[in-house]
Structure formats: structure tokens, C-alpha cells
Amino acid sequence: MISTGSPNPAVPGGKHRPAPAFRLAVPGAAGTVGGVASQAFLHLVIALMCLAWILPTLGVLVSSFRPASAVANSGWWTIFANPFDLTQYTLANYQQVLEQNGMAQAFWSSLLITVPATLLPMLLGGFAAFGFAWLRFPGRDALFLLMVGLMVVPLQMTFIPILRIYSRTGLAGTLVGIWLAHTGYGLPFAIYLLRNFFGTLPGELFESAYIDGASPLTAFLRLALPMSVPALASLGIFQFLWVWNDLLVALIYLGGTSSLAPLTLKLSSLVGSYGQEWHVLTAAAFVAMVVPLILFFSLQRYFVRGILAGAVKG
Numbered sequence: 017m018i019s020t021g022s023p024n025p026a027v028p029g030g031k032h033r034p035a036p037a038f039r040l041a042v043p044g045a046a047g048t049v050g051g052v053a054s055q056a057f058l059h060l061v062i063a064l065m066c067l068a069w070i071l072p073t074l075g076v077l078v079s080s081f082r083p084a085s086a087v088a089n090s091g092w093w094t095i096f097a098n099p100f101d102l103t104q105y106t107l108a109n110y111q112q113v114l115e116q117n118g119m120a121q122a123f124w125s126s127l128l129i130t131v132p133a134t135l136l137p138m139l140l141g142g143f144a145a146f147g148f149a150w151l152r153f154p155g156r157d158a159l160f161l162l163m164v165g166l167m168v169v170p171l172q173m174t175f176i177p178i179l180r181i182y183s184r185t186g187l188a189g190t191l192v193g194i195w196l197a198h199t200g201y202g203l204p205f206a207i208y209l210l211r212n213f214f215g216t217l218p219g220e221l222f223e224s225a226y227i228d229g230a231s232p233l234t235a236f237l238r239l240a241l242p243m244s245v246p247a248l249a250s251l252g253i254f255q256f257l258w259v260w261n262d263l264l265v266a267l268i269y270l271g272g273t274s275s276l277a278p279l280t281l282k283l284s285s286l287v288g289s290y291g292q293e294w295h296v297l298t299a300a301a302f303v304a305m306v307v308p309l310i311l312f313f314s315l316q317r318y319f320v321r322g323i324l325a326g327a328v329k330g
Contacts, residue, residue: 073305080298081105087295109299119282119303126278127307128191129266130259133198137255138248140199141206146236148207149214150222160211166204175268182269189273197269198262202255213247214240249318257308279304 078092083106095104113119147153148160178197179188187193217240225235241248263280270276279300286300 076298076301076305079295080109080302081107082295083108084295087298109295110303113286113296113300113303118277119279119300121275122277122279122282123303125276126260126280126304129194129198129276129278130256132191132195133202133259134252134255136195136199137202137206138251141203141210141251142241142244142248143236144203144207145210146214146232146240148211149217150219150235151232160207163204164208167208171201171265179268188269189271189276191276194266194269194276197265198255198259201265202258206251206255209251210244210247213244217243246318249315253312253315256311260304260308 075092078095079087082092082095082104086104095101098104144163148156182188182193187196221239222235225239230238260278261280262278263284266278266281270278270281283297283300283304286297
């Protein structure tokens with residue numbers, strides 16, 4: 017007798033087992049769909065955050081090139097109706113800010129204040145951080161914790177005592193005084209960031225250098241510094257932006273020294289003088305923004321690497 021059905025495979029003992037049921041399974045299909053959805057949501061959130069940051073800057077930039085009448089009567093986004101119509105743009109706002117309101121002098125004053133006040137904490141903080149990371153001396157850990165603890169001290173608590181010292185020593189209203197103030201305020205963070213980075217460097221490298229006769233100073237200059245470019249770049253960005261955008265410290269220690277007034281002080285005076293003509297403020301604000309933007313975009317490839325320096329050892 018010939019059976020038209022598919023025979024079941026025989027098993028020992030004369031019993032038959034049922035034919036296996038075949039199912040089509042796609043491994044990880046649900047997980048893949050969920051992963052794509054989460055990635056799309058993450059990209060959407062990032063795009064919205066970037067848009068929230070870029071739109072105000074774009075508005076300031078566009079408004080700074082528009083005449084006063086256009087700024088007063090229409091929104092900045094109206095230029096996109098005919099963006100290639102050059103008659104709706106003007107450089108008069110920048111000309112007025114730079115030539116009549118002293119912004120050009122304030123720009124150079126900001127550079128004179130910011131560049132040394134950025135390099136000094138990087139230099140001094142680098143020496144101190146290398147010592148805390150690789151030199152052995154009594155009280156090292158306690159002193160490091162004290163330095164890190166200074167980051168939580170409010171700046172306002174230091175203004176009166178330091179200003180009294182500056183008044184007695186003649187440093188009030190001088191570049192040296194503002195350099196020292198910004199250096200002191202920036203050193204705790206500089207030491208903390210660089211010490212964590214130096215601690216991740218291989219100890220065998222420094223031991224080999226010491227065996228070859230290198231001094232700690234040589235090891236710092238020839239080995240540690242060349243390998244710490246990402247951390248130094250991140251520190252430089254933070255310190256530069258903090259000093260460049262500072263208003264309170266410059267107002268306290270420079271006072272009424274108009275020849276050394278930075279951009280932030282000039283901008284605050286423009287707010288009072290041109291409260292009704294804010295098209296001038298947009299040009300002045302973008303003059304103050306252009307240098308930090310150039311610095312950040314030129315060093316952004318080091319920024320994340322420097323921030324993560326010391327986060328994972330090994």
C-alpha cells in the first residue's frame with residue numbers, strides 16, 4: 017500500500033514522531049526596527065537642538081546687515097523671499113559700531129585681555145597638573161582636593177579683598193591686574209582637567225625617560241605636553257570663551273578705565289544708549305561673537321577628546 021502522505025521519520029522502537037513544524041523567523045527583526053526608530057528619534061532631537069541654537073545666531077547675523085527701517089518694520093526671515101536682492105543689505109550698522117562707538121578699540125582690548133588670561137592658566141595649570149599626577153611629595157592628594165574645592169567658591173566672595181589688594185599695589189585698572197584675576201579664577205579647573213589627562217598617560221614612558229637621564233621638566237616638555245594637545249585645546253576653548261564673554265570681572269577690576277574696556281563693557285553701554293536702535297546692537301553682538309566662533313570651529317576636533325580625557329583609564 018502506497019501512502020500519498022509524507023511519511024514521518026521512524027525512530028528506534030517502532031514509534032513515529034510528528035513532522036516538525038517549520039516557522040519563518042527573522043532574527044532580530046523587532047530589535048532592528050526598534051533600533052532604527054530610536055536612532056531616528058535621537059537624530060530628530062539633535063536636529064531640533066541644533067536648530068534652536070542656530071536660529072537666534074542666524075537672526076542676529078541677518079539683522080546686522082539690514083537697514084534700520086527694515087529691521088523696525090519686518091522680521092529678519094523676510095529676506096528669504098528674495099535673498100539675492102542686494103538692496104536689502106547694508107554695512108552701515110557695522111560702520112557705525114566700529115567707527116563711532118569705539119568697538120574697534122574694545123575689540124583689541126578684549127584680545128589683549130583674553131589671550132594672556134588664557135595662556136597663563138594653561139601654562140601654570142599644566143605644570144601643577146603634571147606635578148599632581150606624577151611627582152611624589154607629602155600632602156599631594158590633600159592639596160589637590162583643596163585646589164579642586166576652590167571651583168565651588170563663588171567669585172563674588174573674592175572681589176572685595178582682591179580689589180583692596182589691587183588698590184594698595186596699584187594693579188586696579190591695569191592689564192596685569194585683570195590677567196592675574198582671570199588666571200587665579202581659571203587655575204582650579206585647569207589643574208583638575210589636565211591632571212586627569214596626565215594620569216592616563218603610560219607610566220612606563222616616563223620611567224624610561226628617567227632611566228635615560230631626563231629630568232621631570234624634560235619629561236613634561238618633551239613627553240607630556242606633545243601628547244596632551246586635546247586636553248590643552250579643550251581647556252583653551254573653555255578659558256578663552258569665559259574670559260572673552262566676561263563682564264563682571266572686567267567691570268570690577270578695570271572699573272572706569274575706558275581705554276581698556278573690553279567688548280562686553282562696550283556692549284552693555286550700547287544697550288543703555290541704543291535701547292531703541294537695536295539694529296546697531298545686532299552688529300555689535302556679532303562683532304563680539306565672531307572670534308569665539310572661529311576659535312571653536314578651528315579646534316572642535318580636539319574638543320570632545322579633551323573633555324573625555326581621563327574619563328576612562330586604560
